[in-house]
Amino acid sequence: MADLYSTLRQPLIAGNKSLGEVTNDVSGVLERKTSPLWWRAFMASLLFLLIGAAAITYQVATGIGTWGLNRTVGWAFDITNFVFWIGIGHAGTLISAVLFLFRQRWRTSVNRAAEAMTIIAVMCAGLFPLIHMGRPWLAFWMFPYPNMRGSLWVNFRSPLVWDFFAISTYFTISLVFWYVGLLPDLATIRDRAKAGIRKKIFGLLSLGWNGSLRTWNRYEVLYLLLAGLATPLVVSVHTIVSWDFATAVIPGWHSTILPPYFVAGAIFSGMAMVLTLMIIARKVMGLEDYITLRHLDVMSKLIIVTGSIVGLAYATEFFIAMYSENPYETFLFKNRALGPFAWAYWTMVLCNVISPQLLWFKRIRRNVAWVFVLTILINVGMWFERFVIVVTSLHRDYLPSSWTYYTPTLIEVLTLLGSFGLFFTGFLLFCRFLPVIAMAEVKGVLSHGHRSVRSGSR
Amino acid sequence: MDSSSAIHGYVAEFEKAEQLVAATRRTRLAGYRVFDAYSPFPVHGLDEAMGHPRTILPWLVFLGGLAGGVGGYLLQYYPHVIDYPLNVGGRPLNSWPSFIPVTFEMTILGAALVAVFGMIILNGLPQHYHPIFNLERFERASQDRFFLCIETKDPKFNKTETREFLLELGASEVSECEE
Known part of the structure; x- marks a missing residue:
């Protein structure tokens, strides 16, 4: 059985790896001694996490009067961060579920890490509504259950309750999807571990997986079903997040364009964050053969697509505001671009609409440094997008006597830094203790681009 | 049959996925019914080769x-x-x-x-014990090798014949797996 090499299909994994080499490369990352580089990164993230924890402790103990909110601007930094982190998560589900349904087999190298990113990002997001409650120990009031308060039920007609259901479902599904994907790889680590604590832990986590054909059969059916369920879910989650705004009567929020615009923006920002993380991970852990320049290339293309939708949405909002001749809408959009928050607006446009245009060039899409810088810019831009939507819509609404400006306090900024600390701490722990690349899936695509003579005739 | 009660079955080891598919197909054609194939990743064509019904x-x-x-x-x-x-x-x-x-x-x-x-x-998980793990080489089933196990429960199982049959399939190694 001589192997033929197709010139039409590029292999997905570089370096012509054998099954054993894939196992060694990926498991090796967590079997080796911890590298000093990892420790340094971990300590830095942990420091940010601790700063955030201190800031949260202070504001919970004192009250949310520690924020820069006022009677006009009742939502600002906190909600911005919440929407930002939820959006980051969406790219993970896009890669793991939507690209699976579209049979984009290159996704196998990045889906595990992207899903881990989703889970951690949703945890970061969940933090903010919790703090915003002011009395987070009463968070269980969000659950609809017969209680001793009357029974006093939650209002199911409120988008904030929809949001609670959407986010908790999203978190649960992302977690089980990720775990199911991990199962065969956990078994691999278990089988490679000699004895001792690692063998025990991975033995428990892998549930006695033995790779029997019957098991694989149901596993694959399950994977397809979960992908099919997660796809509409991911669209619904950011749609519901956008309804938090769209169902209000505030100009700039009360608009039907918000759901598609939010979903595209979420995938745009998430894809940028995946790329940021992947570029770091492939370098630090020596996984360049798995996460190749081709991956950067195709993910950059997805950024152009979603970025263009976002750019079009910005333009459409402006057009509709002018075309409707609604004085409040018209004023709002002029105020966004030329008012006191113009600096935030133009930062957003520069980062989200103008800078991604460079990705039209193949030379830039395949240049690691350029892609890295551009993805950071997009992350910044997408944070500002949410800030612009939330704050500029509120700070000058119907009643000019209550117009005001908003400045975040130190506590709010430290909480945002803390959420980044949580995000990177979580991601680094994942990279250290779990297989970063879905080995079983990668093994299935190794032959992509190669074809043996006998199996060539189907 | 006294001594065979202590063994789970005979296990053949293969290096390539295609070999496992071919071997599974031939095992079924040879009339064996109680056997299982183990692989580090889902191998396509294996379900038909083994011929079992769709999951509910x-x-x-x-x-x-x-x-x-x-x-x-x-x-x-x-x-x-x-x-x-x-x-x-x-x-x-x-x-x-x-x-x-x-x-x-x-x-x-x-x-x-x-x-x-x-x-x-x-899938019967979580599974605390499975005899196939008694085979020391089986640790590679989750890494880079493909295994086919014909169990002693199979009515057609016969120590010498089954071993010879498995060797004939092109297995790189055939070993006995304890119960």
Whole structure:
């Protein structure tokens, strides 16, 4: 059985790896001694996490009067961060579920890490509504259950309750999807571990997986079903997040364009964050053969697509505001671009609409440094997008006597830094203790681009 | 048959996925029924080669989604219509359009949880013990080797014949696996 090499299909994994080499490369990352580089990164993230924890402790103990909110601007930094982190998560589900349904087999190298990113990002997001409650120990009031308060039920007609259901479902599904994907790889680590604590832990986590054909059969059916369920879910989650705004009567929020615009923006920002993380991970852990320049290339293309939708949405909002001749809408959009928050607006446009245009060039899409810088810019831009939507819509609404400006306090900024600390701490722990690349899936695509003579005739 | 009661079966080891598919097909054609194939990743063509029925998992998932959706709607109907009706500007109590988002989320949640736990239970997981792990070389089944095990429970199992049959299939190694 001589192997033929197709010139039409590029292999997905570089370096012509054998099954054993894939196992060694990926498991090796967590079997080796911890590298000093990892420790340094971990300590830095942990420091940010601790700063955030201190800031949260202070504001919970004192009250949310520690924020820069006022009677006009009742939502600002906190909600911005919440929407930002939820959006980051969406790219993970896009890669793991939507690209699976579209049979984009290159996704196998990045889906595990992207899903881990989703889970951690949703945890970061969940933090903010919790703090915003002011009395987070009463968070269980969000659950609809017969209680001793009357029974006093939650209002199911409120988008904030929809949001609670959407986010908790999203978190649960992302977690089980990720775990199911991990199962065969956990078994691999278990089988490679000699004895001792690692063998025990991975033995428990892998549930006695033995790779029997019957098991694989149901596993694959399950994977397809979960992908099919997660796809509409991911669209619904950011749609519901956008309804938090769209169902209000505030100009700039009360608009039907918000759901598609939010979903595209979420995938745009998430894809940028995946790329940021992947570029770091492939370098630090020596996984360049798995996460190749081709991956950067195709993910950059997805950024152009979603970025263009976002750019079009910005333009459409402006057009509709002018075309409707609604004085409040018209004023709002002029105020966004030329008012006191113009600096935030133009930062957003520069980062989200103008800078991604460079990705039209193949030379830039395949240049690691350029892609890295551009993805950071997009992350910044997408944070500002949410800030612009939330704050500029509120700070000058119907009643000019209550117009005001908003400045975040130190506590709010430290909480945002803390959420980044949580995000990177979580991601680094994942990279250290779990297989970063879905080995079983990668093994299935190794032959992509190669074809043996006998199996060539189907 | 006295000595064979202590063994689980004979295990053949292969280096390539295609060999496993071919071997599985021939094992079935040879009349063996109680056997299993083990691989580090899902090998396509293996299910037909082994010829076993489709899983019922999709139907369970459908029922899970249905239960989630109906349950999700009732979860909203009960408080707003029965337990604590609140007249807001004469609007209908059963304001179904605003109940759609939560119903949708609960449908997905129900379906997905049934899917995951269904797979785990149908596969007999978590499994504390399986005789195949007694084979020392089996640790490579999750890494880079493919295994085919004909079990002693198979009516056609015969120590010498089965061993020879497996060697004939092109196995790089055939070993005995203890119960």
